[in-house]
Amino acid sequence: MSSESVSSSSTPELTNVLSKSKSPYLLQHKDNPVAWQEFNSTTISLSKKLDKPIFLSSGYSACHWCHVLAHESFEDQEIAEVMNKYFINIKVDREERPDVDRVYMTYLQATSGGGGWPMSIFMTPNLEPFFAGTYFPKTRFKSLLLRIAELWEEDREQCQATGKGAVESLKEMSGSSSRVPGTLDEILSSSPATKIYTQLLQLHDTRYGGFSSGGSRSKGPKFPSCSMTLEPLARLSFYNFGGGGGKIDKEESREMALKMLRGIWNGGIHDWIGGGIARYSVDEKWIVPHFEKMLYDQAQLITGALDFALISNPSEGEDDGHRTALQDDRKLCFDLAADILEYCLRDLKSPEGGFWSAEDADSAPEKDAKKSEGAFYIWDKTELDEILGENAKLIETFYGVKEDGNVDLQHDAHGEMTGKNILHQAKTYAEISIQFNQTEEEVKEIVKSGSAKLKERRDKRERPGLDDKILTSWNGLMLSALSQAASTLPKNYPIQAHCLSAAEDVVKFIKDRMWDQSEETLARSWREGKGPGGQTDDYAFLIRGLLDLYEASGKEEYVLWAIELQKRQDELFWDGQGGGYFASAPDEHVLVRMKDAQDAAEPSASSVSLHNLSRLSLLASNEYDKYEKRAEDTYLSIGEELKQMPRAFGYSICGLMDLEKGYREIIIIGQPSNPKTQELLSLARSVYAPNQVLIQIDPSNPPNGFAEMNDVIKSLIEPIIAGKEDKNHISLRICENGSCGLPVKDVEQAREVLGLA
Template sequence: MSSSTSIPELTNVLGKSKSPYLLQHKDNPVAWQEFTPSTIQIAKKLDKPIFLSSGYSACHWCHVLAHESFEDEEVAETMNKYFVNIKVDREERPDVDRVYMTYLQATSGGGGWPMSIFMTPNLEPFFAGTYFPKVRFKSLLMRIAELWEEDKEQCLAMGKGAIESMKDMSGSSARIPGTLDEILSTCPSTKIYSQLLKLCDTRYGGFTQGGSRSSGPKFPSCSMTLEPLARLASYSISDQVDNEKAREMAIKMIRGIWKGGIHDWIGGGVARYSVDAKWIVPHFEKMLYDQAQLVIGALDFALLSNPSEAEDNTHRERLQEDRELCFDLAADILKYTLRDLKSPDGGFWSAEDADSPPSKGAKKSEGAFYIWDARELDEVLAEDSDLVKEFFGVKDDGNVELQHDMHGEMKGKNILYQAKGYDEVARQFGRTADDVRDVVKNSIVRLKARRDQRERPGLDDKILTSWNGLMLSTLSQAASTLPETYPIKSKCLPAAEAIVSFIKDRMWDESKRELARSWREGKGPIGQTDDYAFLIRGLLDLYESSGKEEYALWAIELQEHQDELFWDETGDGYFASASDEHVLVRMKDAQDAAEPSATSVTLHNLSRLSLIHSNEYEKYEKKAEDTYLSIGEELKQMPRAFGYSACGLMDIEKGYREVIIIGSPSDNKTTQLLQVIRSTYSPNQVIIQIDPSNPPYGLGKLNDVVKSLVDNIEAGKEDEVSLRICENGSCGLPVKDLEEAKKLLGVE
C-alpha cells in the first residue's frame, strides 16, 4: 500500500477549535481535522478515504474509544498514514451527524455515539460503526485501507449508492395529498396509548424498548412518553384510553427516576439514562436538554394530580403525594441547573461529563464524582451512617452489579438511590418517618460538602440556542406553576429573561436576521431549524409567564425567518438545516428522540401563533396542516415515534382557546386570575395579557380581538380587571368575579 506525499503531512488542528469536545482531542497523536471545505479539498487532493468520528463532550464511550485508540501512537500512525481524520461535535453540527447516523442506522440496525464513519473524499460513506475495541479497530483500519488500495471503485460505488438511497428517503419529495381528518381517523393517540401500555414496566416504572418489561436501558424520552401521557390523562380521547391509567404510568416513571440512582440525590439533577431496569445505575453524564424536559413533565403531572378531584380520602392522599413528588423533582432539577449549568452571562451550558478522576492525578473513570465507599459515609455521617446507608442501599462491598460495570470502575463502590421507604427505615431503627426524613436531608448536605472537595466532571461550557430554548420554556413554566413554598421559584423568571438577553445580545445578528447555533468564546455555526423552533417555543412560554409582549413579537419575527430558511417548497415540512454543499443530503428530522424534533415543536408553535397573531391565522394554520400532511404516513403507522407531533393533533382535536386578561400585573385581582388559569393543565390554551397602564400595544396591530379591547380601554369602556375566553371564532363576555372565573375555566 502507498500513501500520497504531494501535500505536507497533516497535524492535529483541534487546538484552534472552540468546541469542548474537539478540544478534548487536541493532544491526540491523530492528525485530527475539522469538518471544513479546506479539509475536504485536502482529502480529494490526497485521494485518501476519510475517517469521520462524531461524538460529544459528555459521552462516556467516546472517552473510552479515545483512551484506547486515539491516544495510542501505533493506532494513530495507521490512521494518519491511510486516512484524513475528521472530528465532529454532533451538538454543533447535527446536520453533518444526522446524515451519517442515518447511514449507520440503515446499515447496522442501530446507532449511537461515538459514531465511526469511513467515507470517500467526496463525503460518501461506505462503512460505519460506533465504538470498536482497540484490537478490532486496528484490524478494521487496515482492512479499509487495503480495500481502498485494491478496489477503490467498489468503495466509490458503495458510497455513491448510499447517498442516493438517503436522498430517496430524506423526505424531500412531491406533496402527499390528504387531510388532517384522514390522519385523525387512524387514531394515532389511541395507538400511542396502546403501545405505552405494552411497553410500560409496571414494576419499576418507565418504558422499555421492547422485550422484557423490566429491562434496561431506560431513558426519560419526555417527548415520546410524558408529553403524550399528559394529554392522554387529561383529554377524553376514546373509550380505549383510561385517563387515570395514563396518569399512573407517568407517575410510576417519575417516581422511579426520583428514587433511582439516575437522580443525583446529593447535588440534584438527572443523568442521561439508566442502564438497568430499576433506574439505579446511570450513565452519569448530565445533559441540559434532559433537565429542561423532565421539569416540564413533572410540572404537568403535578397539575394533573389534583387532590381536589379525588373521590375519597385514600385517593386524595395519593394524589397529594404524587403532586408533591412532581413538584419536588422539578424544584430539585431547577436548583441543580441554576447552580451548576447557568453561566454568569445568563446562558446555560450544555452538559457535565460522566467521567472524572477518583483521586488527584488518577485516570478518569465513569461516575467517580458520584459514587461512594461505605467507609466514607461512616466517616462523614458518624452516628447517622447506618440509617442513611440503609435508606440509600449502601453495602460494604458495593452495590453495583458486575453486569452494569463493564470496566470494573465501580467495584466496591455504591450508587446512592432510595432502597427503602422512610416508614420502613423508621420501623427498622425505632424512629418516626419524619425523623428519618430529617436525618436523610441533613446527611445530604454533609455529603455534598464532602463531594464538593472532589474534582468535578468536565463541563461542556458551550451554549446551544436550541437547548437554551428548551430551558427558557422550562423556567417560564416553572415561574408560573411552582408553588411559592419552593424558594427556587423566585429565580426562574429572571433566569428566563436572562437567557433571552444573552441570545439576543450574543447569538442573534439583527442585520441578517440570523441565529447562531452555539456560543463559546464567540459565535459558532449558523443556527438550524431546532434552534429557531425551540427558541420560539420558549419565547411564547415566557410571554405567557411574564405578560411582556416583546417576547411574543420576537417569536413572530423568528417564525418568519424559520419559514424563509428551512421550509420545503416542494414537499412541505421543514428541512433540519440550511443548504450546505458539503452536507450531501438535506434531511428532514421529524422523529422525536431524546429531544422533541424541530418539526413537532414547530407544529405547536404555529398553532399558538395563529391565535396570538390572529390576523395571519390562515397562514399559520395552512403551514401547520401542510407540515402534518408531510409526515402523515408516519403519524398513521408509527405515531409513538412522532409523539410530540401527535400531541399537537390531540390539542387540535380538543380545540384551542385564548384566555384574555385585562389588568395591571401589580393588581392583586390580576394575580389571582392568573393563578386560577395556571392551576390547570391546559396545553391547548394561549394566555394573552393586556396591561391598561402599559401602552403601546404591539399585538393590537396583529390581533383584531386585542385591538378592539385596546380601543375599549382607551375609550374608558374597560376599566376593571376581567377575564374572557375566546374559542371557535368567538369571544365570551368578560368575567370579573373570581369564583365565576373558576367555573368558566373548569377549576375545582
C-alpha cells in the same frame, strides 16, 4: 498490509489542528497523535487533493464511550500512525454540527440497524459513506483501519459505488420529496391518540416504570424520555377520548407517567446529593446511571414533572385515599422539578445568563489518577461511615449502601465501580421510621442533614468535565422550563423566585450574543464567540420558549420576537415542495438536506414547530390562515409516519390531540399589581391545558405592536385606549372558535369557567 510497513513509511505532513477549535469536544482531542482536522471546505479539498478516504468521528464532550475509544485508540501512537498514513481524519462535535451528524447517523442506522456515539464513518473524498460503525475495541479498530485502507487501494471502484448508492438512498429517505396526498381529517380519523396509548401500554414496564421494547421484561437501558412518553401521556391523562367507554384510560395513562417519574426520583439516575438527572439508566430499576448530565434532559423533565403536578391536582369529590395519593404524586413532581432547577441554576448557568450544555460522566477518583465513569458520584462504605458518624447506618440503609458495593457487575462494563455504592432510595421514609424507631420527620431531617455533609465532602473531589458551550436550541428548552416553573411551581419552593429572572437572562444572552440583527439569523452555539449558523431546532425551540415566557411574564416583546423568528425560520428552512421543515440551511458539504421529524431524546424541530404554529395562529390572529396552512402542510408531510409509527412522532401526535380538542384563548385584563389580577392569572395557570393560550392585557399599558397583529386583542383594548373602559377593569374571558365569552369578574365564576369548581 501490516503495522510494521506502516510505521516504517513516511506520513503526510498533516498535524492535529483541533487546538484552534472552540468546541469542548474537539479540544478534548487536541493532543491526540492523530492528525485531526475539522469538517470544513479546506479539509474536504485536502482529501480530494491527496486522494485519501476520510475517517469521520462524531461524538460529544460528555460521551463516556467516546472517551473510551479515544483512550484506547486515538491516544495510541501505533493506531494514530495507521490513521494518519491512510486517512484524512475529521472530528465532528455532533451538538454543533447536527446537520453533518444526522446524515451519517441515518446511514449508520440504515446499514447496521442501530446507532449511537461515538460514530465512526469511512467515506470517499466526495463525502460518500461506504462503511460505518460506533465504538470499536482497539485491536478490532486497528484491523478495520488496515482492511478499509486495503479495500480503498485494491477496489476503490467498489467503495465509490457503495458511497454513491448510499447517498442516493439517503436522498430517498430524507423526506424532501412531495408529500403523499391526503387531508388532516384522514390523519385524525386514523386514531393517533389510541394508537400511541396502545403502544405505550405494550412498552410500559409495570414493575419499575419507564418504557422499553421489553416492557415488563425490560433489562434496560431506560431513558427519561419526555417528547415520546411524558408529553403524550399528559394529554392522554387529561383529555377525554372516546367517551366513558373509550379505549383510553385516563388514570392508567397518568399512572404510567407517574410510575416512571417515581422510578427516576427514587433511583440512582437522580443525583440525591447534588440534584439533577443523569442521561439514562443502564439497568431496568433506574439505579445504575450513565452519569453524564445533559441540559436538554433537565429542561424537559422539569416541564414534564410540572405538567403532571397540575394533572395530579385533586378535584372536589375525590375519596380520601385517592386524594392522598394524588397529593403525594403532586408533591413528588414539584420536588423533582425544584431539585433539577436548583442543580441547573447552580451548576449549569453561566454568569452571563445562558446555560452550559452538559457535565461529563468521567472524572478522576483521586489526584493524578486515570479518569473513570461515575467517580464523582459513587461511594465506598468506609468513607460514608466516616462522614455520617452516628447516623451512618440509618442513612446508608435509606440509600441502599452495601459493604461490598451495590453495583451489579453486569452493569459495570470496565469494573470501575467494584466495591462502590450508587446512592438511591432503597427504602421509604416510613420503612426507615419503623426500622430505626424514629418519626418520619426525624428520618427526613437526618437524611437531609447527612446528604448535606456528603455534598460538602463530594465538592472537594475533582468535578466531571463541563461542556461550557451554550446551544440556542437547548437554551430554548430551558427557557420553557424556567417560564413554566415561574408560573406553576409553588412559592414555598425558594427556587421559584429565581425562575422568571433566569428565563429573561436567557433571552437577553441569546439576543445580545447569538442573534445577528442585520442578517436576522441565530447562531447555533456560543463559546468564546459565535459558533456555526443556527439550525431549525434553534429557531423552533427558542420560539416555544419565548411564547412560554410571554405567558409567564405578560411582556409583549417576547411574543413579538417569536413572530419575527417564525418568519425567519419559514424563510430559511421551509420545504415549499413537500411541506415541513428542513433541519438545516443548504451547505455544499452536507450532501443530503434532511428533515428532523422524529422525536428522540429531544423533541424534533418539526413537532415543536407544529405547536408553535398553532399557538401563533391565536396570538397573531391576522396571520391565522398562513400559520394554520403551514401547520397542516407539515402534518401532511409526515402523514403516513403518524399513522404507522406514532411513538416516534409522539410530540407531533400531541399536537393532533390538541387540535382535535380545539385551542382556546384565556384573556385576562387587569393591572399586574392588582391582587385580583394575580389571583385570576394563578387560576388560569393552575390548569393543565396544552391547548390553551394565556393572554394578558394591562389596561394602563395596553400592548402596541402585538395588538395590531391580534384582532381579538385589538377589539378589547380599543375601548380602553378611547377612554370608554375603566382602566381599573379586571376580568377573565375565554375565546374559542373565533368568538369570546362574556367577561367574568368574580373569582368563583372564573373557577367555574376554567373547570376548577
